[in-house]
Amino acid sequence: MTDSISINYQELAEKIKVWGKELGFSQIGISDIDLSSHQQALENWLDKGYQGGMDYMQRHQELRANPEQLLPGTIRVISARMDYLIEDAKFASTLNDANKAYISRYALGRDYHKLMRNRLKKLGEKIEAYCQQLNFRPFVDSAPVLERPLAEKAGLGWVGKHSLLINKEAGSWFFLGELLVDIPLPQDNKSDNQCGSCVACIKICPTQAIVEPYVVDARRCISYLTIELRDAIPIEFRPLLGNRIYGCDDCQLVCPWNKFGQLSSVDDFKPRNNFDSVELLALFAWNEQQFLDNTQGSPIRRIGFECWQRNIAVALGNAPHSAHIVTALQQSDNNSAMVQEHIDWALSQQSEKQQRQQGESRLTARLIRTIEKGLPRDA
Template sequence: MSRPDAKELAALAARIKSWSAALGFQQTGIADTDLQLAGERLQKAVAEGRLADMSYMWKHGSKRFRPDELVPGTLRVISVRMDYLPPDDEAEALQRDPAAAFISRYALGRDYHKLMRKRLQQLALRIREDIGEFGYRVFVDSAPVLEKPLAVKAGLGWMGKHTNIINRHAGSWFFLGELYTDLPLPVDQPVAEHCGSCTACIDICPTRAIVAPYQLDARLCISYLTIELSGPIPERLRPLMGNHIYGCDDCMMVCPWNRFAIPTPETDFLPRQGLDQANLLELFCWDESSFLRRTEGSPIRRIGHEHWQRNIAVALGNGHPQPEVISALHSSRPRASALVKEHIDWALRQLDRRKGAKGQRG
């Protein structure tokens, strides 16, 4: 089958966006594959050590910023976003309650990877039905892809100072996915940035991980510390983590553009297992089988039970010295791994110090 001409490609791009909307994506844009500037920024971040030990960000070399090396023949990238903010979200109230567990909003429901990959695959099949065979490959955070710069090029939003993508009509509570294709579709134009002089995200970061506008040091980021870091959490950062046990949304919660965020219509993204209102002590008492059962289908499962307990031990250590908390930490210590035991001991020292200070005031 002959390839479409320019007019037909423009009409096809419009149909693709319509089909994408019908599949539940809130926005779709088309980008070219020139990521040279983004690649230079990535290499600079690697050289400065700001990506910590996340070797997957650089081990594939230039494939991450040269899409046609990852998928030969790629000419365009269809970039999509899918909103995930839960309705009636009470994240700010959770942050003020030291006994509550704060979990990043994106992880409260079902893992988004499979859902979005399936939808993007359906989009590709719909295109094939329309024009015949074409080259493509679907990605959802599953390969060396610079999804944020691609989303910017596709006009889905601009890169905020916290390094997340912001859309002026939808804020930043959304997932991204990509469909690499060999179709020479017309590209969309990037949108203007609208962060202005605002530094709310930089100022709110508990660990000062946003070291400069548009620059994040993963070694300080609570999301990295609670999800990606495999060893002990640096002691100097533990008191700054508050009750965060999986990820951190502070920089997005304070962003003024998120007042325009719309709750997700996807039922799979709605909170499960009561994780949006969970108590730290309750979650700490999950044994491994309970953890695996209750996190089935959740992105949280990937960190494993040991890191789950490590994170919660830190959060408990940052809370009030309640007798039941101290008792639970002591009770779990004998069967804990060396990693978890270290964090339990730290938490007990913190609580004992806080308890002593309270007794002196009394």
């Protein structure tokens, strides 16, 4: 039996990092729980309404800044990183094909929440067995935790101008999870911010959601619009969504640090149901039961069938004109009022594109006839 008084916490911290690797985590870091330097920024963000419809951000504001309220006695947070990048993510080939659906690459495979939480729980149990007495609690997006500031304090990376965590050896293609503990583990050194003068993520954002460095207006963010929003997508943003039906990776794709992205060793993160390269029409043809069956165990399932249809309808409206798309939209029935509104919008977009195409075709035909007659072009 290990006496808590005689525990070598430096040695234990090293063991925790080894155990973390054995459990499939890419990196483990340890920090204290002081988040006072982030509290004002959070209050300012909320005061400006940047959380949109995510009311829980406001409700749990106090908890976010005080992890010890989630687990009384907490004095340290063990932050864990798990890479999810797959070998052939087909970023460009999918984004550049307007007839295919682009799904944020973190959501192609199994839902990471339960997977990471189970592994964090096992890590807690290993620590508990070593110490013989330990209070711990794992979190993976399951409670109001400021995971990025905590991970930054733990040395896992720095918060970039797009608000995501960046690691100089792994980019930003990874998940984060936390294990709250009540033992005085030595802390790791905070990561230095290395974004420098780069503003690539700010410039590339399709909806200009990064309103200033390190500040994202969720109400404009495609990830929020396609995942968190439960109402109609504002008309001004619909054309900007392109073929992105679940999330957006643009700010990560353009980040120079992501050339160091690490491939995942977790098979569960590999694409399911051809989600990395699937036709929009194939997904739009699903009924609700097919949606539930095909997204079982996937993070996509939580948005529900209604928002799924809404998002795909917008993408079909943004696709090049096609008689097949028009037919699919027209034949879709038993839709909610919200979904039907987006289908009607998509049909109007398809109609406008058809008219432009017909106009361009008539102009081309007129030019050809003029040339064939040997007359000046402006005759």
